[in-house]
Amino acid sequence: MSQSLLEVRDLAVAFRTYIGEVQAVRGVSFDLNKGETLAIVGESGSGKSVTSKSIMRLLAKNAKIRSGEIRFEGENLAAASERRMQSIRGSEISMIFQDPMTSLNPTMTVGKQIIEVLKKHRKLGGAEALAKAAELLGLVGIPSPEKRVKQYPHQLSGGMRQRVVIAMALACSPKILIADEPTTALDVTIQAQILDLMKRIQEETGTSIILITHDLGVVAESAARVAVMYAGIIVETGTVDELFYEAKHPYTWGLLASMPKLHEKTSELTAIPGTPPDLMFPPVGCPFAARCPHAMEVCVAKMPDYTAHSDTHSAACWLQDPRAQKAAAATGASLGGER
Amino acid sequence: MAEQGKKKPLVQVEGLKRHFQVGGGKTLKAVDDVSFEIYPGETFGLVGESGCGKSTLGRTLIRLYDATDGKVLFDGEDVHGTKSKTELKALTRRIQMIFQDPYASLNQRMNVEDIIAEGMDAHGLAKNRAERTKRVVELLETVGLNAEHAKRFPHEFSGGQRQRIGIARALAVDPDFIIADEPISALDVSIQAQVVNLLQKLQRERGLTYLFIAHDLSMVKHISDRIGVMYLGGMVELATSDDLFEEPLHPYTQALLTAIPIPDPRLERERKRQLLQGDLPSPIDPPSGCRFRTRCPFATEHCKNKAPEWREVRPNHWVACHLYGSESDRAAMKA
Numbered sequence: 001m002s003q004s005l006l007e008v009r010d011l012a013v014a015f016r017t018y019i020g021e022v023q024a025v026r027g028v029s030f031d032l033n034k035g036e037t038l039a040i041v042g043e044s045g046s047g048k049s050v051t052s053k054s055i056m057r058l059l060a061k062n063a064k065i066r067s068g069e070i071r072f073e074g075e076n077l078a079a080a081s082e083r084r085m086q087s088i089r090g091s092e093i094s095m096i097f098q099d100p101m102t103s104l105n106p107t108m109t110v111g112k113q114i115i116e117v118l119k120k121h122r123k124l125g126g127a128e129a130l131a132k133a134a135e136l137l138g139l140v141g142i143p144s145p146e147k148r149v150k151q152y153p154h155q156l157s158g159g160m161r162q163r164v165v166i167a168m169a170l171a172c173s174p175k176i177l178i179a180d181e182p183t184t185a186l187d188v189t190i191q192a193q194i195l196d197l198m199k200r201i202q203e204e205t206g207t208s209i210i211l212i213t214h215d216l217g218v219v220a221e222s223a224a225r226v227a228v229m230y231a232g233i234i235v236e237t238g239t240v241d242e243l244f245y246e247a248k249h250p251y252t253w254g255l256l257a258s259m260p261k262l263h264e265k266t267s268e269l270t271a272i273p274g275t276p277p278d279l280m281f282p283p284v285g286c287p288f289a290a291r292c293p294h295a296m297e298v299c300v301a302k303m304p305d306y307t308a309h310s311d312t313h314s315a316a317c318w319l320q321d322p323r324a325q326k327a328a329a330a331t332g333a334s335l336g337g338e339r
Numbered sequence: 340m341a342e343q344g345k346k347k348p349l350v351q352v353e354g355l356k357r358h359f360q361v362g363g364g365k366t367l368k369a370v371d372d373v374s375f376e377i378y379p380g381e382t383f384g385l386v387g388e389s390g391c392g393k394s395t396l397g398r399t400l401i402r403l404y405d406a407t408d409g410k411v412l413f414d415g416e417d418v419h420g421t422k423s424k425t426e427l428k429a430l431t432r433r434i435q436m437i438f439q440d441p442y443a444s445l446n447q448r449m450n451v452e453d454i455i456a457e458g459m460d461a462h463g464l465a466k467n468r469a470e471r472t473k474r475v476v477e478l479l480e481t482v483g484l485n486a487e488h489a490k491r492f493p494h495e496f497s498g499g500q501r502q503r504i505g506i507a508r509a510l511a512v513d514p515d516f517i518i519a520d521e522p523i524s525a526l527d528v529s530i531q532a533q534v535v536n537l538l539q540k541l542q543r544e545r546g547l548t549y550l551f552i553a554h555d556l557s558m559v560k561h562i563s564d565r566i567g568v569m570y571l572g573g574m575v576e577l578a579t580s581d582d583l584f585e586e587p588l589h590p591y592t593q594a595l596l597t598a599i600p601i602p603d604p605r606l607e608r609e610r611k612r613q614l615l616q617g618d619l620p621s622p623i624d625p626p627s628g629c630r631f632r633t634r635c636p637f638a639t640e641h642c643k644n645k646a647p648e649w650r651e652v653r654p655n656h657w658v659a660c661h662l663y664g665s666e667s668d669r670a671a672m673k674a
Contacts, residue, residue: 043527187388217600256533260561271532
């Protein structure tokens with residue numbers, strides 16, 4: 001086992017709203033190892049983005065970390081001062097967001113925006129910083145970087161802008177790069193370029209990546225390990241192979257089955273009926289019970305513990321309890337595996 | 340689709356163009372000389388990246404945009420021809436549209452019953468109040484909602500439910516042809532499958548014909564009988580869904596297919612990816628000759644000088660590329 005760089009333990013985050021409190025993240029624990037890519041998948045509202053923003057301490061004003069620890073190289077970021085966080089953000093841990101247009105300042109040249117980062121964390125200035133900015137743009141595959149540093153975001157295409165955002169995030173060689181849906185706003189051919197770039201950068205710099213996405217295709221292509229989130233909880237975690245070929249949680253089965261397969265003809269997709277629960281009033285038992293075809297009485301009454309299936313693979317489901325009757329995904333057994 | 344040859348097409352598109360004046364005397368050729376046919380009861384998938392003109396094409400078919408040139412025949416009738424209000428109304432009742440954003444496409448101030456019945460009212464399809472309500476309830480049940488939803492407002496529904504309301508609205512006037520413009524792109528994976536299954540069920544029950552516009556190729560493959568691929572305003576390839584995925588001919592289609600990440604890690608590890616270089620050129624000033632040549636790994640001087648013809652190179656498989664062109668074009672490619 002490689003050494004873990006980041007340890008999240010029992011993280012809970014709630015949002016105050018005028019009609020009540022939304023429990024967006026309800027006890028999330030995971031590790032991030034050096035040099036690996038961990039994907040966090042889930043649907044909108046599952047808490048994946050809130051989890052990543054908690055690590056950066058970039059939560060909205062009405063949000064509060066209720067409990068839990070976020071240990072980065074031994075230091076608990078959940079309790080760190082804002083001043084300390086400012087020295088970590090952009091330098092030790094960087095983040096890239098879905099929409100590259102809104103993460104760039106439209107009134108500044110892209111070079112100046114990269115220099116800002118270098119100035120703050122590296123105390124670089126003048127010609128040296130400009131040269132470094134151009135070098136970074138070259139690293140992310142932008143042609144004629146010396147010319148591009150002087151351009152504004154609107155002069156670049158969507159794919160180019162995302163490359164600039166990645167260059168900014170990499171400016172101080174961070175140990176962790178958090179990518180929140182980095183390719184969702186891009187077209188598939190551009191998405192392929194960006195995923196390829198992220199992979200190459202990881203090989204060259206050894207940065208650990210947390211990839212937040214809803215696209216299982218992107219996960220299969222880019223990640224080593226996966227955590228599946230549902231209603232503020234990690235319901236299953238494992239290596240990509242364990243998750244795609246030996247999934248244990250019915251929600252993971254459902255997710256995999258609801259994707260059309262490119263290489264086989266199916267007449268009907270297997271949909272997951274219903275919708276996720278309202279996290280203003282989270283269910284006491286398993287949050288997936290209401291939509292789960294295998295749900296038992298105990299599922300509604302009590303939240304299951306994690307059952308370990310290997311060193312890397314565990315799932316929170318009563319079906320895995322030794323007392324439960326054996327169930328397997330009806331369509332799940334051959335998920336993804338066979339063509 | 341085997342008997343396709345015998346069937347009369349429901350929609351015939353011939354040399355359709357839709358250009359926009361963008362100021363500075365420049366023209367944006369959003370759709371430029373596109374021809375294809377859609378047969379009754381089939382699902383025609385239209386794919387391409389943002390800005391390729393697929394949505395503009397969909398909207399021009401239904402006369403939400405006027406055609407700059409070319410023709411659209413719906414059941415033999417010229418959609419863009421001169422028409423009285425009554426004639427146009429009779430035509431548009433038969434063609435309906437479902438939109439991408441279930442949040443923006445429903446009027447927030449109308450309740451669900453009024454949203455669904457708006458088309459029925461416009462076309463005078465319900466004799467009285469009671470019949471109107473009865474039809475709305477039937478439609479709600481058809482799309483998997485129920486009577487108690489009728490008096491609610493759009494903000495009370497989730498994205499998937501809203502899309503169901505949009506589908507019920509389209510069905511209200513009993514159309515023959517539905518244009519679905521990215522109907523599932525804004526929905527979560529598990530909800531996407533619900534909506535796609537609903538669309539397919541309705542097609543089976545009512546014999547509907549769909550134009551399904553999307554950028555998610557795996558979903559398009561699942562739902563479509565035939566697929567057209569667009570690039571920068573033009574159609575580059577058209578084939579049955581199986582042929583297109585098993586044997587894509589156009590280099591752009593090939594690149595597009597290899598770019599889709601497959602939710603299967605073992606397959607992903609083995610796969611060789613053909614990465615396209617660069618970005619989409621601007622449709623205001625598209626490349627000369629073949630529009631794709633600036634990103635095409637096989638491009639030659641010939642592609643710059645001459646635009647490829649739109650040819651049926653195999654039965655029901657059309658492509659616009661010199662690699663599959665006439666003998667002289669193929670010879671010029673080798674030169």
